[in-house]
Amino acid sequence: MEKRPAVFFDRDGVVNRSPGAGYVTRWQDFELNEGIDAAVSLCKSRGYYAVLVTSQRCVSKGLISIDTLHALHDEMQHALGASAKFDSIHEFTGLPGTESLEKPNPGLILEAARALPIDLERSWLIGDADRDIVMAQRAGVPSTVRVLTNHPVGVEAMFTVDSIAALIPLLELRLPFV
Ligand SMILES: [Mg+2]
Numbered sequence: 514m515e516k517r518p519a520v521f522f523d524r525d526g527v528v529n530r531s532p533g534a535g536y537v538t539r540w541q542d543f544e545l546n547e548g549i550d551a552a553v554s555l556c557k558s559r560g561y562y563a564v565l566v567t568s569q570r571c572v573s574k575g576l577i578s579i580d581t582l583h584a585l586h587d588e589m590q591h592a593l594g595a596s597a598k599f600d601s602i603h604e605f606t607g608l609p610g611t612e613s614l615e616k617p618n619p620g621l622i623l624e625a626a627r628a629l630p631i632d633l634e635r636s637w638l639i640g641d642a643d644r645d646i647v648m649a650q651r652a653g654v655p656s657t658v659r660v661l662t663n664h665p666v667g668v669e670a671m672f673t674v675d676s677i678a679a680l681i682p683l684l685e686l687r688l689p690f691v
Contacts, residue, residue, distance in 0.1 A: 514630045515630065516630045516631065516632040517560060517561065517562055517630065517631065517632060517691055518560075518561050518562070518631065518632045518633075518634075518635035518636040518637070518691060519561055519562035519563070519564045519600075519625065519629070519631045519632075519633075519636045519637075520553075520556040520561045520562070520563055520564070520636065520637045520638070520639065520688075521564050521565075521566050521622060521625070521636065521637065521638040521639070521640075521649065521654065522553065522563065522564065522565050522566070522599070522638075522639050522640075523566060523567065523638075523639065523640035523641060523642070523645045524565055524566075524567035524569075525537065525567070525641075526640075526641035526642070526660065526662040526663075526664070527546070527549070527639055527640060527641055527660050527677075528545065528546060528549050528565065528589070529543050529544055529545050529546060529549075529589075530544040530545075530546060531641065531662045531663060533663060536569065536570075536571035536576055536577070537585070538571060538576050538577040538581070538585075539585075540584075540585055540588045543585060543588070543589065545589070545592055545593070546677045547677065547678070548677045548678055548680070548681060549593075549597075549677050550593050550594055550596075550597040551597070551681055552639075552677060552680050552681050552684060553593060553597040553598075553599070554594075554596040554597040555681065555684050555685065555688070556637075556684065556688065557596065557597070557600075558596070559688055559689070559690050559691060560690060560691025561636075561637070561688075561691060562600045562601065562629055562631060563597070563598075563599050563600055564599060564600060564601045564602075564603065564625045564629070564631070565586075565599045565601070565602040565603065566603050566616075566621040566622060566625065566638075566645075566648070567602070567603070567604050567605070567621075568604075568605045568615065568616055568644075569582055569604050569605065569606055569607075570605070570606065570607035572604075572606035572607060572608060573606055573607030573608045574607065579606065582604065582606075586602055600629060601625050601628050601629055603621045603622075603624050603625050603628075604621075605620075605621060616642075616644035616645060616647075616648045617643070617644040617645075617646075617647035617648045617651060618648065618651065619648055619651040619652035619653075621648065622638075622648060622649065622652035622654060623652060626652075633652060633653045633654050634653060634655065635689075635691070636654045636655075636656070637654065637656040637657070637658065637688065638654050638656070638657050638658070639657075639658045639660065639680065640657070640658075640659060640660070640670075641659060641660045641661070641662040641664050642662075642664040643664065643665075643666070643667045643668045645657075645659075646659060646668045646669075646670045647668055655671075656671055656672075657670040657671045657672070658670055658671065658672045658673070658674065658680065658683065658684075659672070659673045659674070660674055660675075660676070660677065660680060661673060661674070661675045661676075672687065
């Protein structure tokens with residue numbers, strides 16, 4: 514299969530409203546950000562894989578089972594709709610042996626690049642925390658977008674937007690067609 518770039522999406526704060534210091538453990542608390550389906554769909558229509566890379570330490574903390582987390586992601590995929598479905602989902606759970614997947618390590622992105630033929634050098638990442646931006650840099654993903662949420666900004670991303678509404682025009686302008 515020919516390699517294609519991906520757009521890596523962080524989950525909490527990007528795909529859904531950030532739960533702050535806590536976790537989303539039930540679908541009824543999972544609030545999709547308005548316009549995120551259009552943003553994912555735009556990336557896919559330009560020829561990119563859409564890949565979700567998310568830290569859910571709530572699994573190792575015993576707040577949610579891995580099966581419930583997967584069921585929640587199934588619901589999310591359904592709610593996003595066919596044109597905005599993620600091609601692959603990668604989770605850090607905090608369970609023993611998963612340390613290399615913990616952001617800002619590059620493990621989640623490297624795992625995705627083993628699951629799909631991803632051209633990392635032309636890939637993008639959209640996140641809301643320093644650890645997302647640094648993970649991309651360590652994985653060799655050059656283009657980064659920060660969506661401002663409650664996370665403090667310590668590392669500059671290539672682009673910064675203050676909302677998902679502002680993300681869409683940025684991608685329309687800057688995301689090259691594959
Ligand atoms: Mg986040």
